Structure formats: C-alpha cells, structure tokens
Amino acid sequence: MTIATRRIKSSFTAGELAPELFGRADLRAFENGARRLRNVVIQPTGGVARRPGLVHVATLPGAARLMPFEFNTEQTYLLALSDARLQVFLGDAEVASLAAPWTAAMLPQLSYTQSADTLLLFHPEMPPQRLTRSSHTAWTITPFAFSRMPFHAFRPDIALTPSGTSGMITLTASAPLFQPGHVATHMRLKGRRIQVFTVLDALTATAHCDELLEDVLPTNDWQESAFSGVRGQPVCAGFHQDRLVLGGSRDLPNRLWLSRTGDLGDFDSGSGLDDEGIEFALVSDQVNAIRAVFSGRHLQVLTSGAEWMVTGDPLTPSSIQLNRQTRIGSAVERQVPPVDVDGATLFVARSGRGVHEFAYTDVADAYQANDLALVARHLVQTPVSMAYDQTARLLHVVMADRGVATLTLYRVEQVTAWTRLETQGAFRAVAETEGRVYALVERFGTHRLERFDAAAGLDAALTGIAALPQDNWSGLGHLEGRQVGVLADGAPRAAETVVDGAIPVDPPAATVQAGLPFRHVIEPLPMALGGASGAAAAPLRLVSATFRILATPALEVDLGRGVQPVPFRRLDTALLDAAPSPFTGDIALRALGWRRDAMAPLWRIEGETPLPMTLLSVTTDMRITS
Incomplete structure (x- = not known):
C-alpha cells in the first residue's frame, strides 16, 4: 500500500539539533529544528537567512583580544590588544596605536571593565592598567593608582622585627619570607604603614616607615599588600553601586574587595563604616576561584565552581549578604566575559560544553542557570570569545575549533536557535560596538580584523x-x-x-x-524519524518540494540529484550582464526516485552565490510504501 503525505515546515526556531537527538521524534524541537545549518542565521519569525559577509578592516600584527570602548552614544571604539600593542579603531579606521605592558601570553586571561572615559585592564600577573582617552587620537595607558591598598595576612606564622620606629629600617623575618617581588610593596606592622625598599635575602629587607611604628619588638601582627609581584594581581573587576569590585587574585582566588563608595582607589576597610571598603572570601565546600563579577539586579560573582549572589541595598559592611545560587562554574583557561541579554547574564560553562543563562526568578526568589546549548551540544565546543549583537539579537560564540556558534534568542517567543558560521580561515575572537560586530579572523598565516556587514556577500x-x-x-x-x-x-x-x-x-x-566566497547549507531533520505515518523504515519517495522564499535573487537546491539552480532565473558560472531581481514567492520543484536511507535528508539548500537568500518555509509531498 502506498500512502501519500504532505509535510509543511514553517519554522526553524529550534535551530540545528545535535545528532544525539535524531532518535527523539517526541521532542517538540523536532518540528522546528534542522539537521544542518551552516552560514545562516535564524530569524525570530522562523525563517532562515544567509549570513552577512565580512568586510576587511585591517591586518593586525598577530593574535589579539577585541574589546569595546563606549565613550558616549556617538563615539564607540574598538580596541585590539596584541603583543605589547594596543590599536584603537573608530568605525573602520585606526585612530591610535600605542605600546602596552602586556604580552601575547597574557591575552587569554586579560579582563576589563569600564566607567565613563576610563577602561581598567586586569591580569593576575600584571598590575592593573588604566586606559584613558583625551581625544580620538590621544590615548594613554598608566598603572591604576590605589589611594589605599587592601592588605592581607599571608603568613601569620612568621614574626617580623623592625630595627627602628621611623625613617629607613631593617626588617628581620623569623622564617624565609622576602622575595625580589617585595620591592616597593606596602606592609603594615601593628596597623602602621611601611614600604619595602630593598630585599637583602629571604630573611632580611630594608623598608621606609610611612608612619611611626609602635615599638621594635617581634610581632606576628602584620600584613602586606593584597596585590603585588609576589602575591599576584586582581583577576577581574566590575562596577556596582558606585564601588569598584575586584574579584580574586593569584594567591587569594576566592576573595572579593569592594572600594569605598565614590572612591574607586580606596580599598581600606577602616572601622567598618557604611561607605568604607568591604572585603570577604567565598567560603564553601568546593573551589570558588573568582572568574568574573557582573553588576545586574544584584552583584553576581561567577567562580570556577559556582555562581553567587551578593545582596545589600545599599551594600555596606553590615548589610552585605552572600548566597550561592547554582553550581555550574565558569571557564578557567581564559577570560570569556559574560554578557547581558534582557536582564539575564550569559556565561560559558567550565566544561566548555554549555552556554548558561543566569537569570533571577521572582517565583523562586533565586537565580537559575539554564543551559541554552542543551539541544545543540555539538556546536558548543570550548568557547574562547563571545559577543552579543543587541540590534540583531544574535549571540556569537567563537569556538576553539575555528568556527562560530550563533544563537538567535527571544526568550518570550521561545526562540532558542543555534547555527554555525564558518569561513576560509579561523575565527579567533568577536566583539560588538553599537550594533557593529567585529571578528578577528586568522587567514593565510595572518590575523585580520573584519566586520559583519549585511551589504557584503563575501x-x-x-x-x-x-x-x-x-x-x-x-x-x-x-x-x-x-x-x-x-x-x-x-x-x-x-x-x-x-x-x-x-x-x-x-x-x-x-x-x-x-x-x-562562503557556502551556506540548510538540511532538514530525517523525515522518517519525525514519525511520518509510523513508517520509519519504509521506502519513501519525494514527489515534490515547494520552497517559499523572500527577496531572494538566487537559490540552489539538491533533491537527490546534486545541487542545481532553481528554474526561476538563470544561475550558473557564466557572466551575468545585470543584477538579478529578488524573487518572493513559492518555487515548486519535482523530484524522482525512491529512497530507503531514512537518515538521508529529503532536500538540501546549498550554495555560495554572494547574494541574499531567505527561506520562509518548505512543503514536501511524499509517498510511502508500507
């Protein structure tokens, strides 16, 4: 018996599904999913469009990190950080280039935060740096100045003995302590400040007394700067409630420091007044090395093992509360800054196999961390960079395997659709500035700065x-x-x-x-596994397929006989004398032959013609024997 059936696929809002789900015809995502989506993006209305091309902007000196810098609504810059170099771009023009204190090896762990016209840069092995703009072409990089540094008792088991109470003195330690990196480090003996001048050996150093010391007796009541060449520098930072929040360091990975209200360089906790600095550690039953701090509805702290919420309105030493929310963990191999999407914080999981949405729910009065890549796990493999295009509502996530996984996300409309973008070369990083998405692409042995542009087809x-x-x-x-x-x-x-x-x-x-040129591909899920009349293993014949397209000048389709141009216009390698006119409407194509391979796609759209292409729906007429 032969059964005639018609299927209409009018939505791709589930995106490309992982092969592990090809046996789950019961999932709702099957109705709106696809087997393969390459170099296309999902539209919120359900259609699929060929991705924008990339415009060449500049050739960079080597591997780089890309960071946005928003001076005001009319002046938004792109920063390219490479080995000992910072380049500043306004639009597609380089407006400044200056020497920088970081190396190529530091780039993966560089983090940043911005306030007004100042960008602060952090790395656990580099003193915090301050990037300021005076004009389009005048930029400076200087060390960030702490007006009052936080202190910590790293070695309370060691006693220090000063040789005097003022001026230049000699410090003698009861056990090996001093290292060359202690030079210029600030210390406190019984609350009085001194600064190390020279290191003579592991037990002895000279220092200058900034304040009169109490006595010359041995004491274990001493602290040294929380950040130094010996103890490491802050890992990450953010701004919250008019405070600068520093997260973690090499030797204090689970500690948070909040500056004095309105004074971003003062981290002295003083006597615990409401506006003074705050310091505390994340203490729990697992490792919590801080990877990012993010200012949202609350101060969010993302660590290597969990996600935390810091509350207090306002945050004061007496009102602050700390609660662990979820146990996902963030990436530790490199800094992938989280991004805000409609009030939710998106971050890369430590496993490298997920992008999670850290969002507050009023019903539970807590945060949840849903995995947005659950049904497209094969596309999310070791993310190394991430940027959100708010204008197009696309999240671009660069993978270590050279490609980009792009997510169309409309939470209310229940659109969570992943596709994969590829190019001749390797994507290495992305950044977004005012709706303009830039990509660092490694091509032919060089690193190029390029920009996605809807007017580009190449x-x-x-x-x-x-x-x-x-x-x-x-x-x-x-x-x-x-x-x-x-x-x-x-x-x-x-x-x-x-x-x-x-x-x-x-x-x-x-x-x-x-x-x-780049090639786009659209393949549907195996039709038989969708439950067509319950005849999953029966021979199937595709009679015809009707493609509804929008403003599309060129379309190439494979119905089992190889990729061929559609008949509504001439499309071959011959010279075209005039630009083809966009076509909107239905294209009905006949197909021949019976198929027994249930895993083979019934149709495929594939091509590299550098013209727009938008697919709205596909209607397939089939016959199945049983």
Whole structure:
C-alpha cells in the first residue's frame, strides 16, 4: 500500500539539533529544528537567512583580544590588544596605536571593565592598567593608582622585627619570607604603614616607615599588600553601586574587595563604616576561584565552581549578604566575559560544553542557570570569545575549533536557535560596538580584523565605487594570490585571482565587491524519524518540494540529484550582464526516485552565490510504501 503525505515546515526556531537527538521524534524541537545549518542565521519569525559577509578592516600584527570602548552614544571604539600593542579603531579606521605592558601570553586571561572615559585592564600577573582617552587620537595607558591598598595576612606564622620606629629600617623575618617581588610593596606592622625598599635575602629587607611604628619588638601582627609581584594581581573587576569590585587574585582566588563608595582607589576597610571598603572570601565546600563579577539586579560573582549572589541595598559592611545560587562554574583557561541579554547574564560553562543563562526568578526568589546549548551540544565546543549583537539579537560564540556558534534568542517567543558560521580561515575572537560586530579572523598565516556587514556577500571583502565603469580594480593586497568571488554592479561574475593587488572586470563595472566566497547549507531533520505515518523504515519517495522564499535573487537546491539552480532565473558560472531581481514567492520543484536511507535528508539548500537568500518555509509531498 502506498500512502501519500504532505509535510509543511514553517519554522526553524529550534535551530540545528545535535545528532544525539535524531532518535527523539517526541521532542517538540523536532518540528522546528534542522539537521544542518551552516552560514545562516535564524530569524525570530522562523525563517532562515544567509549570513552577512565580512568586510576587511585591517591586518593586525598577530593574535589579539577585541574589546569595546563606549565613550558616549556617538563615539564607540574598538580596541585590539596584541603583543605589547594596543590599536584603537573608530568605525573602520585606526585612530591610535600605542605600546602596552602586556604580552601575547597574557591575552587569554586579560579582563576589563569600564566607567565613563576610563577602561581598567586586569591580569593576575600584571598590575592593573588604566586606559584613558583625551581625544580620538590621544590615548594613554598608566598603572591604576590605589589611594589605599587592601592588605592581607599571608603568613601569620612568621614574626617580623623592625630595627627602628621611623625613617629607613631593617626588617628581620623569623622564617624565609622576602622575595625580589617585595620591592616597593606596602606592609603594615601593628596597623602602621611601611614600604619595602630593598630585599637583602629571604630573611632580611630594608623598608621606609610611612608612619611611626609602635615599638621594635617581634610581632606576628602584620600584613602586606593584597596585590603585588609576589602575591599576584586582581583577576577581574566590575562596577556596582558606585564601588569598584575586584574579584580574586593569584594567591587569594576566592576573595572579593569592594572600594569605598565614590572612591574607586580606596580599598581600606577602616572601622567598618557604611561607605568604607568591604572585603570577604567565598567560603564553601568546593573551589570558588573568582572568574568574573557582573553588576545586574544584584552583584553576581561567577567562580570556577559556582555562581553567587551578593545582596545589600545599599551594600555596606553590615548589610552585605552572600548566597550561592547554582553550581555550574565558569571557564578557567581564559577570560570569556559574560554578557547581558534582557536582564539575564550569559556565561560559558567550565566544561566548555554549555552556554548558561543566569537569570533571577521572582517565583523562586533565586537565580537559575539554564543551559541554552542543551539541544545543540555539538556546536558548543570550548568557547574562547563571545559577543552579543543587541540590534540583531544574535549571540556569537567563537569556538576553539575555528568556527562560530550563533544563537538567535527571544526568550518570550521561545526562540532558542543555534547555527554555525564558518569561513576560509579561523575565527579567533568577536566583539560588538553599537550594533557593529567585529571578528578577528586568522587567514593565510595572518590575523585580520573584519566586520559583519549585511551589504557584503563575501568574506574579507572590499567594495569599490567609481564614477565611470572600470575594467581593473585594485586595493586587494590582503588577498594577493587568492581566488576571489566578484560582484560587479550587483551581478555575480566568474571568480578571479588577485595579482598585484588587483583583478580584471570584463565588461567594466562602476561598482565592484570582491572577497572570499562562503557556502551556506540548510538540511532538514530525517523525515522518517519525525514519525511520518509510523513508517520509519519504509521506502519513501519525494514527489515534490515547494520552497517559499523572500527577496531572494538566487537559490540552489539538491533533491537527490546534486545541487542545481532553481528554474526561476538563470544561475550558473557564466557572466551575468545585470543584477538579478529578488524573487518572493513559492518555487515548486519535482523530484524522482525512491529512497530507503531514512537518515538521508529529503532536500538540501546549498550554495555560495554572494547574494541574499531567505527561506520562509518548505512543503514536501511524499509517498510511502508500507
């Protein structure tokens, strides 16, 4: 008996599903999911669109970290931090470049926070740095100045004996203590401040008394600066309730320091007054090395083993409360700063296999940490960078395997859809500034700064405009010797090879875009596993497929006989004299042949024509024997 059936797929809002779920036809995600989504993004209405191309901005000196810097609503900069170098970009133009105190090895663990016109940079082996802007082209990097440093008793078992009570003195330790990194470190003996001047050996150092010491008797009542070349520097920081919050250090990984209210450099806890500094440790039954602090509804502390909530309105030494909320843990191999999406904090799990949404629920009066990558685990593998495009509502997560997992997230509409973006080369980092998403891409042995642009259909692309048609277009030195795709006056042309930074265009054109092609792929889930008439293993014949598209000039489809252009317009490698007109409507295609492989997709959209493509729905007519 032959059964005729029709299936309409009108939504892809579950995104690409992991292969482990191909046997779960009972999941609601099957109705809205896909088997493969490459170089496309999911629209909140359910459709799928070819991703924007990448515009070439600059070639960087090497591996880098990308950070946004928002001076005001009209002046938003992109910072590229590389080995001993900081480059500042405004739009697509480099406006400043200056020497920096970090090395390439420090880049993965660099963290930052911003307040007004000042950006603070942190690394456990580098004193905190302050980046300030005077004008578009005038930037400075200086060490962050603590007006009053926090102190800690690292070795209460060791006694110190001063040789005097004022001026230059000699400190003698009862056990090996001093290291070369102690030079210039501040200490307190019985509450009185001194500063180490020289280190003579492990037991002896000279120091200058900033305050008159009480006596010259041996004492275990002493502390040294919480941050130094010996004890390490702050790991991360954030601003909350007009305080600078420092999270963790190398030797005090689970400790938090909050500055005095309104004075970002004063961390002295004093006598515990409401506006004075606050210091406390996260003490629990597991490791809690602090990885990030985030100011949201409450002060959120993300550690290597759990997520915490710090409450107090306002935060004072007497009102502060600390509660552990969830036990996910954040990445420790590198700093991947969390991002805010509609009031929820998104962070990368320590396992490297999840992106969690740390959100407060009024019903439970607590935070929950749902895994947004639960049904797309194969796409989230060791994230190394993350940025959220609020304009397009896309979360881009760069993976260690060179690709980008992109999430379309609309919580109220229940849209959580992952796709994967790939390019010729390797994505290394992303950053977002005012709706402009930049990517660090490693291509052909060099690192390039590129920007996603909806007007670009190619990667590493440049667009040229001339008053009169030209037959030779230059300026492509960054693609020297590479075969590039070409759009001339909006029409695809045959591929050309860049020679001496230029390509020929025949016939001449007044507008040319050239860059590296990328291929988009859309494949549905195995139809038989969706429960079609209960005949999962029966022979199946696809009779026809109707594709509803929106403003799409080019479409290539595989219905079992290889990828072929659709008949609504000419699409081949031959020269097109004019830009193709976008088509909106239904394209019905016939198919031939019976299929016994239940895992094979019934259809596939695949192509690299550098033109827009938006798929709204697919209707399949099939016959199944039983």
